[in-house]
Amino acid sequence: MASRSRFASRPAALAALVLAAGLLGACASGHAQSALSPAGPVAKVELQLIAESLWIMVGVFVVVAGLLVFALVRYHERSGDQHIPKQVEGDSRLELLWTIVPFILLIILAVPTFTQTFALAATQTGPNVLDVTVVGHQWWWQFDYPSLGIVTADEMHIPAGTRIELTLESADVLHSFWVPPLAGKEDNVPGRKNTMWLEADQPGTFPGQCAEFCGTSHSEMRLLVVAQSASAFTQWAQGFQQPGSQPQTPQAQDGMQVFQTNCSSCHAIGGTTFQGGQTASGFPIAPNLTDLSAHVTLAGGTLANDSADLIQWINNPQALMPDAIMPAFQGILTQTQEQDVAAYLEGLT
Numbered sequence: 001m002a003s004r005s006r007f008a009s010r011p012a013a014l015a016a017l018v019l020a021a022g023l024l025g026a027c028a029s030g031h032a033q034s035a036l037s038p039a040g041p042v043a044k045v046e047l048q049l050i051a052e053s054l055w056i057m058v059g060v061f062v063v064v065a066g067l068l069v070f071a072l073v074r075y076h077e078r079s080g081d082q083h084i085p086k087q088v089e090g091d092s093r094l095e096l097l098w099t100i101v102p103f104i105l106l107i108i109l110a111v112p113t114f115t116q117t118f119a120l121a122a123t124q125t126g127p128n129v130l131d132v133t134v135v136g137h138q139w140w141w142q143f144d145y146p147s148l149g150i151v152t153a154d155e156m157h158i159p160a161g162t163r164i165e166l167t168l169e170s171a172d173v174l175h176s177f178w179v180p181p182l183a184g185k186e187d188n189v190p191g192r193k194n195t196m197w198l199e200a201d202q203p204g205t206f207p208g209q210c211a212e213f214c215g216t217s218h219s220e221m222r223l224l225v226v227a228q229s230a231s232a233f234t235q236w237a238q239g240f241q242q243p244g245s246q247p248q249t250p251q252a253q254d255g256m257q258v259f260q261t262n263c264s265s266c267h268a269i270g271g272t273t274f275q276g277g278q279t280a281s282g283f284p285i286a287p288n289l290t291d292l293s294a295h296v297t298l299a300g301g302t303l304a305n306d307s308a309d310l311i312q313w314i315n316n317p318q319a320l321m322p323d324a325i326m327p328a329f330q331g332i333l334t335q336t337q338e339q340d341v342a343a344y345l346e347g348l349t
């Protein structure tokens with residue numbers, strides 16, 4: 001009886017699994033990091049191609065598996081039956097059939113795939129296109145807006161309903177820029193400029209992730225695309241064009257001094273004399289911290305942007321992101337100094 005009840009519970013377990021998957025799928029709708037919930041024209045075309053090939057393959061599977069099952073049931077050897085069935089080897093009608101049908105199916109797949117691949121690879125130009133350069137670093141993303149004079153990190157703000165032409169570069173090793181709800185992935189290759197474009201239909205926040213193994217903390221190399229209405233985007237851009245970078249409290253004032261001595265040779269802040277440092281190939285060494293208070297996240301999109309996380313990061317980045325390149329300030333700065341720097345940075349508007 002025990003074994004029977006185990007059997008009886010299997011369909012129940014299966015049903016629970018299917019239900020759980022359905023519920024998780026429901027959570028994942030909205031702005032999940034999923035190519036199955038597209039939120040812009042590029043991702044929609046790509047999902048359509050995925051769906052077309054999937055349904056053709058499902059059709060082929062059903063026909064082939066159906067014929068196989070039919071043949072097994074209808075024509076299997078019966079006891080006492082010694083008769084050899086009619087041989088169909090070299091039947092030209094069958095040979096033609098299973099050559100022509102896959103050929104037609106491949107044409108049906110190839111035409112939209114080729115057309116859309118070229119359409120999506122075309123460089124977007126014109127007065128309504130916004131250019132953004134995306135540089136992969138171990139382990140953060142640099143976003144430059146040459147037409148707006150903005151350099152920022154890890155969170156790419158874009159106006160919704162606008163085509164964004166991206167130029168992808170790398171400051172060190174191979175990375176891959178991937179925001180599944182908006183577009184397929186494209187590699188950031190050192191010494192090369194790859195391009196892609198994307199667009200968000202509506203305002204919203206879309207999570208992304210580096211999709212090419214790039215070292216110890218590859219999995220910590222996340223990003224957010226923040227799509228905004230035109231007016232909200234302009235307001236965000238003004239935060240960089242007219243940055244509020246003067247310390248507003250005595251603590252922040254102290255923090256600015258600490259920053260100048262310890263941080264400013266790597267990190268730049270707009271509206272100050274802090275220019276940051278550059279790599280041999282001319283990329284910023286570290287994230288630009290202008291308007292830091294406008295960020296939702298810190299450190300490659302892995303931490304919340306609040307004083308507690310920021311202090312922890314300054315104190316020991318490697319504890320939060322293995323092999324992080326920024327040095328730990330544990331033992332170099334006092335606890336008060338770390339708090340002061342955090343106060344200064346959180347006050348940047």
Ligand code: CUA
Nearest residue numbers: 175210212214
């Ligand atoms: Cu960058 Cu993985």
